[in-house]
Amino acid sequence: MNSNCNTHKSCLLFAIMFFASIMCPLLNGQAAGSTIDKPRLWVLIEEKAIWILDTADISENPGQAEITLMEELGRLGYKVVDSATVRKNITQAKGLRTLEGDVHAAAAVGLQYGAQFSVVGKAISKLGKVELYGTKMKSIHATVNARIIRNADARIVASASANASVAHLDEVIGGAMAIERAARELAGKLNGSFQSLQTLNDSSETEIVLKISGLKSYRHLDSIMGFLENNAHGVEKVRLGNFTAGTAEVTIEYRGKLRDLAGYLARKKFTDFRLEPTHVTSNRIDLTTIFNTD
Numbered sequence: 001m002n003s004n005c006n007t008h009k010s011c012l013l014f015a016i017m018f019f020a021s022i023m024c025p026l027l028n029g030q031a032a033g034s035t036i037d038k039p040r041l042w043v044l045i046e047e048k049a050i051w052i053l054d055t056a057d058i059s060e061n062p063g064q065a066e067i068t069l070m071e072e073l074g075r076l077g078y079k080v081v082d083s084a085t086v087r088k089n090i091t092q093a094k095g096l097r098t099l100e101g102d103v104h105a106a107a108a109v110g111l112q113y114g115a116q117f118s119v120v121g122k123a124i125s126k127l128g129k130v131e132l133y134g135t136k137m138k139s140i141h142a143t144v145n146a147r148i149i150r151n152a153d154a155r156i157v158a159s160a161s162a163n164a165s166v167a168h169l170d171e172v173i174g175g176a177m178a179i180e181r182a183a184r185e186l187a188g189k190l191n192g193s194f195q196s197l198q199t200l201n202d203s204s205e206t207e208i209v210l211k212i213s214g215l216k217s218y219r220h221l222d223s224i225m226g227f228l229e230n231n232a233h234g235v236e237k238v239r240l241g242n243f244t245a246g247t248a249e250v251t252i253e254y255r256g257k258l259r260d261l262a263g264y265l266a267r268k269k270f271t272d273f274r275l276e277p278t279h280v281t282s283n284r285i286d287l288t289t290i291f292n293t294d
Helices: 002-033 064-075 083-089 093-101 103-112 171-203 218-230 258-267
Strands: 040-049 117-131 138-150 155-168 206-213 235-244 247-254 273-280 284-291
Touching: 040 064, 040 083, 040 103, 040 171, 064 117, 064 138, 064 171, 103 117, 103 138, 117 171, 138 171, 155 171, 206 258, 218 235, 218 247, 258 273, 258 284
Parallel strands: 040 117, 206 284
Antiparallel strands: 117 138, 138 155, 206 247, 235 247, 273 284
16 A cells, blocks of 8 residues: 555656656746847936926936836836936937937937837926815826837837826925836836737737948849848848938848848858848848958
8 A cells, every 4th residue: 555655656746847847947938038138228208397497408317207217127127228328428408308309319319329219208297286185285296108219210119108196295205206106107018018019029020120331332232132022031021211322221021030130141142242230139230231352
């Protein structure tokens, strides 16, 4: 009887260990997959307390909303550009305000700092109309909204907004607290938007921008586009955005890993030149044309 019992225990233990040996790597892979390939972001939030005059300018110092968004997105696994560095390099507040309203300018700055996406928006806090009954507490309301700009093509791909209210004796402190709460909620919404974008990219063709510099004639560009259309595995559509002064922007719809495409282009030998990838992000490849010398 004891022998049979021990046999059953041994079989059960073996089954558990076998199951664990199979499932643990899968679970670990899923956990890792939830954090890998998080894009690099640049965050710019214009902050304003409407009961305080002259607060619309964006200074060299990030406000509460921007700081909170950067902290939360960093905690969620995103690589976030230090916005204070960007602000110091763009010294005039007018220039920063222009970035908030100009998606192309914001995308250009994001690319300059290696960010695949820019998160750009506004934060506003304001006092409620009356003090809370029987107290000196003031009700402060805050709204923080942001757009996600894909820097490769300066396209707005998602947007979100969040609100929060705080009761406090001091409107300045209460305003900062309300903005912080709204920004934390907004970070969660933006994370959901990024996950949806990733899911969409994984299940369908991804739109990729190829920026090709150093071209000597349209003939070279035509050779590259012909190769992409007819011989590049995973490329569904190819269209030319512009070609000026030896630099072309080509948009393709691609199903596959971007690093595979970059490697494929690097290995391809054209008639009298080759392409060298100089910068690769999740949706853009920068290439320079290197001509044969012999």
